[in-house]
Amino acid sequence: MISHAEVVRTAESIAAIQQDDGGVPWPEGHVDAWNHVECLMAMSVAGLAEPVRRGYAWLAGHQRADGSWPMKLVDGVPTELNGETNHAAYVAAGVWHHHLVTGDLAFTERSWPMVKAALDYVAGLQTERGEIVWERDAQGRAAAYALLTGCSSIHQGLRCGVLLADHLGDPQPHWELAADRLAHVLAAHPEAFADKSRFSMDWYYPVLGGAVRGRQAYELLEREWATFVVPGLGIRCVSDQPWVTAAETCELVLALDAVGDRGRAVTLFSDIQHLRHEDGSYWTGWQFANRKHFPHERSGYTAAAVVLAADALLELSPGSGLFRDVDGMSVFDPDVCGCGAGTGPWVPPQAAEGLQGEGA
Structure with a gap:
């Protein structure tokens, strides 16, 4: 485990890479809304108010009329114009987190129009079955498919948006319905999503985003534990490469914490500390x-995931329960879908047999 001072130092490593316009870039220089928001949440935990203020101003300044953000911006200039739904949805999670951490109602009220436009953009790309396609392209055409990891994150964003709406006295029942329908698809319809199963994110994200909880979550996490977890090092980014990554490991920590499996959460968080740099970055x-850092970079989004995982385990801020408390077990009526599956466990076809129970 790391100390509060070390957590702050890690958040400061994010502030150190923030650009003059407020954007928080990837190592190669572009900014996208999802990773940007993740970095703002981490800096909020550490109390870095001014970088966070500048970061949310960046979001407000680059939101488009349809509620989305360009997929990539370099020096404030859009370089990829497609608008990803999970990028837009995560802004709601960020604003709700900021409200939990700071209690700054004035900021929340100022940010509300941005959140409303973003989540209406997201909800407008939901299919009849309930999944939400991953993007709208530069010509305004909706994508032909959805991504499981992205939809899991969208589910969390929609739930946070509902909490914001209720808190501000401006209910948005269509978001709640969209979240319920999405949770059902995430839990019961793996065929709705493109196959990205080699990525560890597609394994744990239905739990992290709150769509799958309880016994079903334990079964899901147990199912691919041996595939992705490398004892003493962290978890693989992809199943077929000898490569562990700190961000994915810390997201799994958050998922484990969300379902009360704190023992394994603490172990994994400790395992990943071999990637900590002396300046607090990761x-x-x-x-x-090959026993080499790969890629040879220290990324802001990685540091952000570490800070959020530390906050969940150590309860350093009032936002420490963000992933734990957004429990989205759907009340969606399966008869509406017609599948009769309710919100049972998400079971990939290749893993439908041989469940190993609830524990590690």
């Missing part, structure tokens, strides 16, 4: 066959 990953 290497993105470790190629354990």
